[in-house]
Amino acid sequence: MRRIGYKQKQKGAVAILVAVMLTMLLSFAALALDVGNLMVSRNELQNAADAAALAAAPCLYRRAECGNLMAVEPDWATAEQRARDSVGLNNVQNVQVEVGTPATGYWNIKDATLGLQTLPMTPTADDLPAVRVTITKTDGNANKAVKTYLAGLFGVKTVDVAAVATAVIAKPSYIGPGGLFPIALSKCLFDNYWDAVKHEPKLATSTAALPGQTVEQVVGEPYKFQVSSSYHAGTCEAGQWTTFTSEENNVPFVRDLIDGKNEDSLAIGQDPGTYIQPGTENSLFGYVKDCSAAGNHSCEWGIVPVVDSLDPRTNQIVQAFACVHVLTAKQGSDPYVLLQMSANHDKCNAESAGGSGPDYGATIPPRLVQ
Known part of the structure; x- marks a missing residue:
C-alpha cells in the first residue's frame, strides 16, 4: 500500500x-x-x-x-x-x-x-x-x-x-610615609585651644601673648603658639621633636623628616607609638624658619602627631593627628616654632592616610562607603 x-x-x-x-x-x-x-x-x-x-x-x-x-x-x-x-x-x-x-x-x-x-x-x-x-x-x-x-x-x-x-570624608587614624611633620604636640594644648564643637581653632580675643610667651596675638585669628621643647615650656604649650618609629638622634635625620622623606607610618593607638627626642636641637629651628611661611613655604603646612606626654626618650601613643600652620621659627637661647592650629582642608589633606580618628583639622581624601 x-x-x-x-x-x-x-x-x-x-x-x-x-x-x-x-x-x-x-x-x-x-x-x-x-x-x-x-x-x-x-x-x-x-x-x-x-x-x-x-x-x-x-x-x-x-x-x-x-x-x-x-x-x-x-x-x-x-x-x-x-x-x-x-x-x-x-x-x-x-x-x-x-x-x-x-x-x-x-x-x-x-x-x-x-x-x-x-x-x-x-x-x-x-x-x-x-x-x-x-x-x-x-x-x-x-x-x-x-x-x-x-x-x-x-x-x-x-x-x-x-x-x-x-x-x-574622614579624619585620619593613620598616616603613611611622607605625611607627617616631625613635631609632637601635647593633647592638652589642643584641648585648651581647639573648639571641639565647631571643629576649628579657637580665636584670640586680645593681643596679649599667651602665658610664658612673647608673641602677641591678632584678635579674631587662631592663637599663635611658641612651640618649644618641654625643657623651655609648660606641658600645655610644649612640643618636642619626634622621629616616629626611629630612635635615631641626629640633626640630618630630623631634617630629612622635615623635608617629608620619612618612610614611617603611624596610627592612633599603635604601640609603641612615636619616639620623643631628647635635647633641643637648636639648629633645626633655623631650618624650619627657612621652609616656613616666613621662608620658602615648603613646610608651611603640616600634620603632626598629638600625644599625652612629651617625656624625652619615651615612646608615646598617638591620640590624634592635627593640622598646623607653621608661621616661622627662632633659634637661640629660647628657640621655638611659631604655629597655629588650623582646619584648612586645602592644605592638610593627607594623601597617604586612612581610617577615622578625632577631628583636629586634618582630613583624608574622600572614600566610598556604598
Whole structure:
C-alpha cells in the first residue's frame, strides 16, 4: 500500500520545529545581547554615581575649590550642588547623564545598616558627613531608559537601571610615609585651644601673648603658639621633636623628616607609638624658619602627631593627628616654632592616610562607603 503525503507531512513538521527553534534562538540572542548591554550600562552608571559622590564629598568642608571658605561645616548645600554639577560630566552609552539626585547626612562607619542618616540628628563620633548620589535611567526623567535590541521583538523596548553611591570624608587614624611633620604636640594644648564643637581653632580675643610667651596675638585669628621643647615650656604649650618609629638622634635625620622623606607610618593607638627626642636641637629651628611661611613655604603646612606626654626618650601613643600652620621659627637661647592650629582642608589633606580618628583639622581624601 502506498503512503501518500508522508513526506509532505514530514516537511510540515520540520518547518514548525524550525520556527519554534528560531524563536528560542532569538530569545537567547536577545537575552545575551541585551543583558550584556544592560550590564555595561549599569557599570557606567555606577561609575558616574561614584565619581559624582567623590567629587562632592570634599565640599562638605571649607575648600577654595568649592568656593565655600566662609561656610558653616558641614556645608551640605555646596556638596549637593557639586554633586549635581558633577553628574553631567559623565556618559552612559556615549550619552551625557543629565540628572542625578544628591542627598546629604551622616554615615555610621561601624554600622552600615543605618544607611544615610538624614538631618536633623545628633551625630556620634562614628558618624561621618556624607554625600549620596542616585542616578536613574528611566523614561520618567531626562536620562531616558536603556534601549534594548532584540528584546524589542518581544515587546521589551526599554529597561530602567539605577545606581547609588555614598562618599564620606574622614579624619585620619593613620598616616603613611611622607605625611607627617616631625613635631609632637601635647593633647592638652589642643584641648585648651581647639573648639571641639565647631571643629576649628579657637580665636584670640586680645593681643596679649599667651602665658610664658612673647608673641602677641591678632584678635579674631587662631592663637599663635611658641612651640618649644618641654625643657623651655609648660606641658600645655610644649612640643618636642619626634622621629616616629626611629630612635635615631641626629640633626640630618630630623631634617630629612622635615623635608617629608620619612618612610614611617603611624596610627592612633599603635604601640609603641612615636619616639620623643631628647635635647633641643637648636639648629633645626633655623631650618624650619627657612621652609616656613616666613621662608620658602615648603613646610608651611603640616600634620603632626598629638600625644599625652612629651617625656624625652619615651615612646608615646598617638591620640590624634592635627593640622598646623607653621608661621616661622627662632633659634637661640629660647628657640621655638611659631604655629597655629588650623582646619584648612586645602592644605592638610593627607594623601597617604586612612581610617577615622578625632577631628583636629586634618582630613583624608574622600572614600566610598556604598
